[in-house]
Amino acid sequence: MAAAAGGGAVRALSQKEQDIQMMLAADVHLGTKNCDFQMERYVFKRRTDGIYIINLGKTWEKLQLAARVIVAIENPQDIIVQSARPYGQRAVLKFAQYTGAHAIAGRHTPGTFTNQLQTSFSEPRLLILTDPRTDHQPIKESALGNIPTIAFCDTDSPMRYVDIGIPANNKGRNSIGCLFWLLARMVLQMRGTILPGHKWEVMVDLFFYRDPEEAKEQEEEAAVAPEFAAITDYQGADQWGGDQWTSDVAVPPVAPTGADWGAAPAPVPTGDGWDQAGAPVPVDGTVPPVIAPTGWDQAPQPTAQGWE
Amino acid sequence: MADRGGQRGGDRGGFGRGFGRGGRGDRGGRRGGRRGGRQQEEEKWVPVTKLGRLVKEGRINKIEEIYLHSLPVKEHQIVEQLVPGLKDEVMKITPVQKQTRAGQRTRFKAFVVVGDCDGHVGLGVKCAKEVATAIRGAIILAKLSVVPVRRGYWGNKIGQPHTVPCKVTGKCGSVTVRMVPAPRGSGIVAARVPKKVLQFAGIDDVFTSSRGSTKTLGNFVKATFDCLMKTYGFLTPEFWTETKYVKTPFQEFTDLLAKPTKGLLIDAPTETVEA
Numbered sequence: 001m002a003a004a005a006g007g008g009a010v011r012a013l014s015q016k017e018q019d020i021q022m023m024l025a026a027d028v029h030l031g032t033k034n035c036d037f038q039m040e041r042y043v044f045k046r047r048t049d050g051i052y053i054i055n056l057g058k059t060w061e062k063l064q065l066a067a068r069v070i071v072a073i074e075n076p077q078d079i080i081v082q083s084a085r086p087y088g089q090r091a092v093l094k095f096a097q098y099t100g101a102h103a104i105a106g107r108h109t110p111g112t113f114t115n116q117l118q119t120s121f122s123e124p125r126l127l128i129l130t131d132p133r134t135d136h137q138p139i140k141e142s143a144l145g146n147i148p149t150i151a152f153c154d155t156d157s158p159m160r161y162v163d164i165g166i167p168a169n170n171k172g173r174n175s176i177g178c179l180f181w182l183l184a185r186m187v188l189q190m191r192g193t194i195l196p197g198h199k200w201e202v203m204v205d206l207f208f209y210r211d212p213e214e215a216k217e218q219e220e221e222a223a224v225a226p227e228f229a230a231i232t233d234y235q236g237a238d239q240w241g242g243d244q245w246t247s248d249v250a251v252p253p254v255a256p257t258g259a260d261w262g263a264a265p266a267p268v269p270t271g272d273g274w275d276q277a278g279a280p281v282p283v284d285g286t287v288p289p290v291i292a293p294t295g296w297d298q299a300p301q302p303t304a305q306g307w308e
Numbered sequence: 309m310a311d312r313g314g315q316r317g318g319d320r321g322g323f324g325r326g327f328g329r330g331g332r333g334d335r336g337g338r339r340g341g342r343r344g345g346r347q348q349e350e351e352k353w354v355p356v357t358k359l360g361r362l363v364k365e366g367r368i369n370k371i372e373e374i375y376l377h378s379l380p381v382k383e384h385q386i387v388e389q390l391v392p393g394l395k396d397e398v399m400k401i402t403p404v405q406k407q408t409r410a411g412q413r414t415r416f417k418a419f420v421v422v423g424d425c426d427g428h429v430g431l432g433v434k435c436a437k438e439v440a441t442a443i444r445g446a447i448i449l450a451k452l453s454v455v456p457v458r459r460g461y462w463g464n465k466i467g468q469p470h471t472v473p474c475k476v477t478g479k480c481g482s483v484t485v486r487m488v489p490a491p492r493g494s495g496i497v498a499a500r501v502p503k504k505v506l507q508f509a510g511i512d513d514v515f516t517s518s519r520g521s522t523k524t525l526g527n528f529v530k531a532t533f534d535c536l537m538k539t540y541g542f543l544t545p546e547f548w549t550e551t552k553y554v555k556t557p558f559q560e561f562t563d564l565l566a567k568p569t570k571g572l573l574i575d576a577p578t579e580t581v582e583a
Contacts, residue, residue: 074562116356116382123358125558145380146556 015196019182020056022204026178028168029054031155038159042167052155054167062166063179066150067186069164070126076100078125082138084108087173088130091180091207098184098202101128113141126150131170132157152179177207353385358558358565363389367561371428375456377556384451387430391454394430396422396447397504400525401439419529420446422454423508430454431505431533433526457509458539462489470512474542478535481527482520485535490515501525502532509536 013021023029031052035043042062044055073079079101083092089105096103102124104112112120127142129135129151136158142149143161151157153165169175181204188194210218355361360383362368371390374381381387388394399419405412416439423429432450436442460473470492477486485502490513496506498516506514522528558565 074559075566077566078558078562121356123558125562146378 016060019060023056023059023168023175023178023182026174026204027172028059028175028178029056030169030172030175031167032171034156036153036156036159039153039155039157039165039167043155054155054169059167062164063183063186066128066164066166067183067190069148069150070099070101070128070183070187071190073125075125077102079128080104080122080124080126081128082108082135083130083176084134085131087209088170088176088180090209091177092130094207095128095180095184099187108135108138110137110141113138113145113147123147129162130176132159132162132165152176173209177209178204181207353383354569355383355385357382359383360386361565361569362557362561365564367564368557371454372456373557376554379556381452381454384448387451387454391424391428393424393426394422394428394451394454395424395508396420396450397508398443398446399501399504399529401442402525404435416442417526418442418446419526420450421505421508421529422447422450423505424510425508426510427457427459428454429457429505429509429533429536431529433530455533455537456540457511457536458542459511460489462491462513467492471514472511472539473544474539476535476538476542478531478533478538480530480534481524483522483524483527483531484519485528485531486517486519487532487535488515488517489513499528501528505529505532505536 029044031039031043031054033050033052035046035052042054042058044053046052070076070079076099079099080103081092081096081101082104083089084107092103092105095101102122109118109120111118112122113124115121123145124142124147127138127147127149129138129149132139132151132153135151139149139151139161141147148163149161150164150166151162152168152170153159153162154168154170157165157170159165166179168179170179181202184202184207185194185200188200189196194200353360353364355364359368359374359379359381363386368374368390371387374386374390397420399421401419402417403414404417405414407413415435415437417433417435418439420432420434420443421429422432430450430453432446432448432453434442434445434449436445458473459469460471461469462471471489472487473489475486475488477484479485487506490497492513494513494515496503496511496514496516498506498514499518499522501522502516502518506516518528518531520527520531
């Protein structure tokens with residue numbers, strides 16, 4: 001992550017600049033109308049409508065610091081990531097999945113860190129929270145148990161007992177997802193699991209909170225695709241040429257990765273093809289040359305092998 | 309405060325009865341008894357906390373390692389194992405009463421002081437419906453609250469430290485207890501109650517001065533305990549050097565702690581959390 005040296009739009013952006021661009025897109029820099037005195041050092045300016053703007057350069061530095069602390073814990077299972085708020089729950093679960101930590105999504109039962117007689121008693125070495133205000137109970141308990149705490153703090157968040165506060169917007173769903181994604185990527189880069197400079201194949205969208213209705217819609221669309229795959233199965237490999245067979249293979253794996261629906265334009269031709277109910281024959285005749293290359297990029301190789 | 313339950317609506321019979329029954333053989337001088345037929349229970353200590361596991365395995369040998377990192381002690385067996393030679397003494401058992409529709413509800417409050425007469429003291433207060441339960445609970449709480457006591461010299465630094473390092477004072481409620489270093493041979497110059505506590509702490513000579521309502525034994529004893537806690541809180545020139553940080557036992561023995569304990573193999577490793 002080389003530091004940027006002036007310049008701008010013409011040459012390629014450094015890792016840090018790319019990250020900051022992403023954070024800007026996710027509205028990480030927007031604070032609230034109030035500012036806690038301990039957060040003043042991270043604030044860039046106050047907008048005319050009263051919202052404080054957070055200095056994203058400092059956010060990035062704090063993220064790096066937090067990542068270093070996370071990497072310093074030998075056993076990742078001793079880290080607990082927590083979010084009581086719904087916007088952070090998915091991000092927290094994904095973060096835990098990719099870094100090996102433990103996630104608590106939803107209500108924090110008081111006494112989890114202090115009451116040794118509880119079944120859910122645990123003594124973590126590090127605690128990561130999305131919001132010091134809503135997650136105030138774990139903060140109080142970690143103070144009693146000598147547990148260092150990292151938290152994403154908004155401009156008006158209380159900083160009591162928070163050891164590393166990462167200045168950021170913890171109100172927006174995109175913002176929280178983006179921050180956890182960045183933190184996870186930094187941790188994995190520091191551990192050496194991902195090489196720096198390479199894009200992480202996991203998408204940010206995976207960390208974003210999905211409304212239950214939205215999730216249902218996507219699942220329905222994904223459910224439609226596999227149905228067609230099943231039908232072609234019965235109609236037999238004999239009739240279909242090898243070309244068409246591989247194209248059928250390529251498309252189904254693409255559809256279910258729900259994240260891709262966000263980037264709608266590319267799969268549209270296929271989408272239309274599926275909607276025209278019935279045999280995919282006419283569509284496939286034209287589509288294979290277009291779809292196959294992208295399909296191979298996105299679909300993981302093992303699935304294809306399975307089919308063949 | 310003073311629990312003169314007799315003033316409440318009479319019923320001196322109940323007061324006297326409750327007091328007499330429990331107080332007969334249990335007051336003062338119970339030196340770690342009650343261990344009679346309970347050997348088996350004690351040996352089967354299954355640690356619940358990480359610290360407990362480390363102590364049981366023998367990775368932590370001195371209680372000072374726990375004090376260094378300010379780790380909370382939740383299991384009394386930890387202290388029992390690390391500080392052998394702990395003696396306990398019941399300071400007082402007072403009946404306390406609560407008024408209910410159907411008369412008074414009497415409970416017994418036990419004050420227990422625990423110590424090894426060599427720099428470690430603990431104070432436990434427990435209220436329970438039966439005297440024996442209260443005493444047992446108080447002993448456990450006392451062990452959990454064991455703190456180190458700093459001793460120093462009055463004058464020449466010959467021999468072992470024998471008195472408080474400096475003038476310290478502790479307060480609880482209205483009672484303040486002040487301890488002043490004394491020359492060797494002075495003995496503990498204090499009232500009966502704090503004298504007991506100081507003996508358990510391992511302080512040989514000290515001058516004391518107290519103020520406030522020392523009649524309230526609870527506050528008096530807590531004030532001396534608070535005073536003793538402060539002996540290590542006082543910054544003297546010996547502590548001016550920079551601290552050399554040591555890894556916490558949780559970090560040092562992280563591999564050992566990562567292993568799941570036997571009993572939990574059925575469910576999940578200790579660190580799993582079910583919200």
